[in-house]
Amino acid sequence: MSSAQDRQVETLSSEIKEKIDLWAERYPADRRRSAVLMALHYVQHDYGFLSRELMDAVADHLSIPPIWVYEAATFYSMFHTSPVGRHEVAVCTNISCMLRGGEDLLRHIENRLGIRAGESTSDGRIYLKKEEECLAACVGAPMMMVDHHYYEDLTLERVNEIIDHLD
């Protein structure tokens, strides 16, 4: 009868909805789609990763087809569509960092945590990002980003210190 899919829609918190609305208001009324990126950022920040239910909820809230949300969420590497560790560690391996030993850093972290890039530790503590492109901090190469904070001029000791202090 009605073509609405039998689907579960999670309800977004009113705080998130308000934040999304602030962005949606910046665009013309028929372009609410433009707010999808910021919406996904907020949702991921609060819920950890973007489940299908959460993406459907974003689609509902923005009145856009769910497929538009799935497209955006899968396109951008900063969005996770499956569960990841609490802390996101992203080691730059782009050219400047590569020349200054970025790849060795990544290898070192992989060994220390016992996981490969793209995986999370089994205790759910750390997510080691699969691939990070230049984060525009070449002057401080090699560098990595942990939970949106930049750590530059890294040494193996410094990396150990940072990683070990993540709870």
Place this chain on the structure above:
Amino acid sequence: MTEQLVTIEVDGKTLQAPKGAMLIEVLDEKGIYVPRFCYHKKLSIPANCRMCLVEVDRPPKPVPACATPVADGMKVWTRSPKAIEAQKGTMEFLLINHPLDCPICDQGGECELQDMSMGYGSDVSRFCEGKRVVADEDLGPLVATEMTRCIHCTRCVRFGAEIAGMQELGGMYRGEHTRIETYVGKTLESELSGNVIDLCPVGALTAKPSRFRARAWELIARPSIAPHDGFGSNIECHVRNQELIRVIPRENEAVNETWIADRDRFSYLGVYHEDRMLHPAIKTDNQWRETSWDEALEAAVEGLRKIASECGGDQIGILIAPGATLEEMLLARRLAEGLGGASIDHRLRQQDFSQDAWMPRSPGIGETYPDFQHRDYAWIVGADLRRQIPMFAHRVRAAAEAGMRVSALHALDCGWNFELENNWIQANIPNAVAQVASAVRDKTSRKLPSALKKLMPDLITDEARAIAEDLIAASSAGLLLGADVIHHPAFGQIFLLARWISEVCDVKLSLLPEGANGTGAWLAGAVPHREIGGFSSDVSRLDARAMLDSPRAAYILIGIEPDMDCAHEAIGPALKQARHVVTIHSFMNDALREFSHVALPAATFAENEGSYINLAGAWQDFSAVIPPLGEARPCWKILRMLGSMMEFDGFDSVSASQIATALRQKIDKNPESVATGSDGWDMQQSIESWEMPRWLRMGSMPVYRADGMVRRSEPLNRMPQTQRNQRLHMHPADLHELNLATGDHLSVRQGATEAVLEVSADPALARGVIYIAPGFKSSAELGWHYDAIQIIDQPTTT
């Protein structure tokens, strides 16, 4: 204003082209071939496949012909070394990840990539690395996937967004990881989804039901007309060894453009269903016995003659499907006349025939689809267009996207796939239309005919005022009444109100009946109140309802299954008491087996020939694409045999086209655009307003249950919407009031019939409406699709 032209030079030849046109359009128009994958004339231009690169004088690099507008003085080379090199380069990239599996690919032989790799590909691949592999999603029973073959042209994605109005496929991930998918693995539910099969230039999306059944070069394409709704889509039937393998659209810009609905594409599977009646049969002592045509026809004729002489010809009723051809309807009418005053009707689900005399000469929109799309406003009442006439819904949507303002009134939210001006959901449709009439009267100060006075409601809602204002203000509005109001118990008053509104507001009033020939039926004589040719009639005959209200001694059923195609609850008893029931149909079902005495196997549309008049008034004829199965015969030939055996006049035509020509001449002699059965509003009797029952049963015919053929297409019936339709739907608040939840069972009584159905909450419905779809065994005996219904059992909360 004349189009501005620019002069360009292509491959050394000077051409005139409309300013602003894309190069590829001009080249296509002039017959100059440029290879392409992503470009499609009916879709937006993404220029992402790069296959149509051509050389131009400026800029000094190849440009995509699909996204380059022509400019005065432009020089283009489509076959220069530079152009060919660019095209070959693109081809090499496209083939990097494409599997070399043509021998096991269903697209092989009709694949654009295969063809172009012959023209532009290299015979040796320089790519030694591993090819990517993409996991397949199950997109449901209609579309098969092999996404490793996808070249990301995005035609299917754009089709969903731009034509189907329902984007189900999208481009996930990016770069080399790009995948075209639904992400969640859902069934494609758009009623036009099958078109992505035609659009896909490779073998990524193919037709599931006909997959691996034949190679393209083995198929013979034969033209036909889609037989399930009045839109009249042009189709091409692909036949191998006299077997119908698949159906695809046949391009006709004035009708279906390059598309068809899934119903028209996949219904053909019914042709080979086990219910097909393959031999004539006679029932004696409740035992069916297959027999020869001679004997069966003899038995049919003898029975009819007997009834006609003993009880009178008026004791015979003919019920004919609205999907019957003009020829069949005409011959059936002549049969009725020959039998001496037998009645004939095709409006099997209609209850209220009170305003027959005031109806137009024939239903339909009475103008071409493109002309209709140029109207500035449309008010669509009681039509679930996407389910009832999917391709017309596409036309309306395209018009709305181009600026037509559309409002709708129905007892449910039909899930319109475009922005409506006003989507009014109201259980009491006669009252809602009366509100609009009342608002129109207030606004225009026009005198309301006294017949309509009692219908005027006390209250006028804002929706009604808004619609009235739009109707008055619009310069070329249309008011369309759909099948769901035609089947309404108060259709007469809805029609009269709509007619008055259309007169006062200068709005074109159209009826959208069901069936492929709902328009033609009125002209071919398949209605009791009109003569052949659409002339109004003074002779009183019985309409479909009256033929069952006062049961006849004999019936002829043509192309119908009484339990599925009729709505009157008296159909069973009426047929049971009849002394002689002759069935002419392609299929046999339990009801036909129980009620009929002689069964004559008819050809399906694929084996038949004849013509239809579509909603736009176009005559379209078609021929058989395969020979009839078993001993089945085209229905018009069966009727011709019956008529000649009884020595009636008008049964000597040797071809279907001869019958159609005779009918056409008759119709052309009928100058009336509207039949004059009325002497004006003053003659109308005053009408009492319809009383809305506490619970109103509503049953819109589900898209894949519309006729015997569609009901027997297995993939269509596996579609989720068909499954959902078997439940009883109510507004969640109504369910809550009854302490019910989705999944519970509810007993209802309509008339004298009870049914127990699983309930489902549906916020799309108006309050007070109990939606029970017809076309299923579980609901077949309930009767009228719009009627009062009682809840007889309220289970305790679960």
